[in-house]
Amino acid sequence: MHVRQVLLIEGGVNALITVCKMTVGLMTGSAAVIADAVHSLTDLANNLFAWLAIKVAESPADDSHPYGHQKFEQLAVFALASILTIVAFEVIVHAVERYGEPVEQNLLGLVILSFSLLINVSLTLWEGYWAKRLDSEILHADATHTLSDVLTSVVVIIGWQLAALGYYWVDTIFALVVSSIIFYLAFKLFQRAIPVLVDQSRYPPEQLKAAVDSIPAVITVGNIRSRDTGKGQVADVSVTVSANLSTVESHHIADQIERVLAEKFDIQDVVVHVEPDVDKEPIASDS
CATH class of the missing domain: 3.30.70.1350 (Cation efflux protein, cytoplasmic domain)
Structure with missing residues (x-):
């Protein structure tokens, strides 16, 4: 098993989770669930960026890049952070537009989301294991990203259930909470990528x-x-x-x-x- 294989497997799982969450969101009309589905879609985009970045970063030095291609990995992280920022804004707009609209209860949807949550927990632990075994910084970062998806899903399920009981405003509030988590995640990724891209020194x-x-x-x-x-x-x-x-x-x-x-x-x-x-x-x- 190598880093790119781990990312491919995780990408396949994230694609399945994204489809499940979006299906439940459209079935129930929950802005929070739809926001969570979009968040999972960014996980899939992260896997794609990471896979491409690792592929390029592993390329040996050449005439045009005599110092190697390592910074392509950080460039991919910067691109992902930019996408996350845009997604967070879109989640806010969607949540505000749906404020006050009814949210439906759906037992099948609850089962699907709970199952997706269990898969995400397992995925986080599995990727964390391989990150340590392969000593991969990008897998460590991606495992943290997946953990944020787990926490977000817990918040979303609670918000959806309260909204289905008649507290419609809760769904909008929880969607805004999800957007805040995405903003924070983007900020942490910017913090990781920018110092490397601008050749910042770690030591005085x-x-x-x-x-x-x-x-x-x-x-x-x-x-x-x-x-x-x-x-x-x-x-x-x-x-x-x-x-x-x-x-x-x-x-x-x-x-x-x-x-x-x-x-x-x-x-x-x-x-x-x-x-x-x-x-x-x-x-x-x-x-």
Whole structure:
């Protein structure tokens, strides 16, 4: 089992759940249930985006993308967050337009929604298991998304049942609650994707500089920067060392810098530029 297989299986299940919820929503006229069906549709869209993103992100580096394609995964997350924002607005508009309209009770619909809820709970646990086993960030995020769908469904079922008892306004209120959950989910996805897309650093340069400066052979630390690739942190470091050192000794210092940044900050990809300290007179060698 690999990440794309998990996403394909989950996509098939989400398609079934979406059809079930939309059928119940149209049967009963519940705005909250229809809103939940739209939410499940975004789960399906999420699976599609994630599958395509993983496929592209796994592509090796090429002439046009020499640093690889990892950011395509975050680009897909950003696109999903944008779609969720639009969906949340649509849910609000639909809920307001249906305010005060009667909502019907339907035993078959209640059974279908309850069954869909159980499937979603199982799907969340199953995807969480594979996210840990495959150490996949996108599966972890998707499992969280599915969990939000579970919580939303619980809210929707309660709202529908109260509305069917005559409290029609409850259906609209609960539809607005669903839209709020979707807005929050979109916000969290934006929070995840934007820092990577704009090369935000997770660590202040001062912390990185202090760690590198603690290495005895390093005289000064020049330019130092890091960024998040979505698959880990990378860093570029420029240092000066004694002009009297050999190439091999300078290389050992670069290895020490890489080791320190990996141990203290879990930065596994480091480019070190070593320069001679020209401000100090090199010591004459015995010849």
